[in-house]
Amino acid sequence: MDFKEINHLLELAHLTLTEEEKTKINEDLPQILDYVGQLSEVNTDKIEPMNGGTTNLENVVRDDNVDKEREQCQEDLKEAAFSRKGDYFKVPPVF
């Protein structure tokens, strides 16, 4: 993995790195990838990948009702935003 690839990943992850972080992470990542790469030794031919978790639960749904408790929380959540106008979050121009 080289700088070019890291730059691409930074684009995808919406991240920036300081120069110092870039040097450090560029050193660490190949080591970590090498370590996790040992999974390729495992024979998983007939194994279905796990999806979901470990609970055996399936298709958990809730009733399609308005929850008053959650409604109250909405105002607080809007208030927590960095900048708002009425019921909208205010953001810088898209372009």
Place this chain on the structure above:
Amino acid sequence: MIRELHQKLIDRSISDVDLVNGYFKTIEEKDPVINAFLSLNKEEALIQAKKVDEKIKEGKEIHLLEGIPFAVKDNMLAKDLKATAGSKILENYIATYDAFVIKKLKKENAILIGKTNLDEFAMGSSTENSAFFPTKNPCDTERVPGGSSGGSAAAVASKMVSFALGSDTGGSIRQPASFCGVVGFKPTYGAVSRSGLIAMASSLDVIGPITQSVEDAIVVFKAIAGQDKMDSTSFDLSASKDKKWKFNEVKIGVPEEYFAEGVDSEVKQAIQTTLQKLKKEGAQLQKIQITHDSYALPCYYIIMPAEVSTNLARYDGIRYARPAASEKIKNLQELYFQTRGLGFGTEVKRRLILGTYVLSKGYYDAYYKKAQKVRALICQEWEQAFQKVDFVITPTTPTVAFKLNEKTQNPLSMYLSDILTVGANISGIPGINLKNSETKSGLPVGLQILGSRFSDYSLLNFAKEVEELIHEG
């Protein structure tokens, strides 16, 4: 211990205001060195304590946890209090609702006295990744308390609080409990709702208690466990298996890999001594092998960063308080990059990049899908193991608490300190750390007991017996 404090409160041999003030006094004395707390809730705590005292004076009955002070790791939300997750990006974020576990404890009228330090977004094994300051180990302040729930473990170990909550994604309750010499319990995945826990890796995260005894862990776990409509992976555990274990009817699995090279010989020896004691009491020890468990950590370092990279996408500078308010931001794109670039620390960025990589086109099958297959395999093997044995006993960590800055420059060596705990997260099983003994230099050695999925109460009851046996000496 919670039951004793409760007794003192109802006997009126101590008032709750005095009890709470006593803890704040200890915090004042010790925390300038230990640095376990990120914020305190003193005013509100004392108002609540007064109410408890009035209730007792009026002769009203109180709950077991009523008036008992507790702390929570700062990645759980308590309404109107800061919840930083140890990150600059949430430095000014005030929680807008209570986490399920906080709701439950408030219902019992337990008293929240403060929020504890952690590795940023619970990513780390030493609490040195906190964006604010590192926490020190109360047993030796030149050493780390472990992590990521290091603040909670250090606070309980130094008796700055009666009990605390932590969260465990790869060992983050058990490993710091081991380093600090306290009890740390990671429940079965889903036994405690994650609603209001700031998400790290959703298929692995679990909330659990850090306490001074197994008895306390049982009390707290009973209070916080249960199905919650806000977390569709949560469920009710039946407490019906509340049986008392006799050692001569227990089969204990001892996995050889957990005593292999890389595990400190003094640690190994200490755990073996307890195993021999159990054998003398009639317990059957059985060597077992979880063939692919040695792949649990590499598997974890694919699945966890993948989930991290999706979960942390929400920190975009719009919905939460922003770390650095820059006036010159030209467009939305720039806002994202700047907020995240300035707001996240190096370890978080490392995992975001890694997670983005393993999920990206061309690498998904080789990394993420492969890891999910290996995970399925490891789950099966643990399940099979628990058909043969009731519990598994191992060391909790390969070494005792290490020194500050010892591993900060080498992330892989830091990751390896979770090697004995991460299997339980990958497979969803419950696990507990008990203080086994101390090394010659006086540092705690932790013993880990693992049980099958959903066996939480059974495991806790067995752990209580083991704890007694260890105390008998």
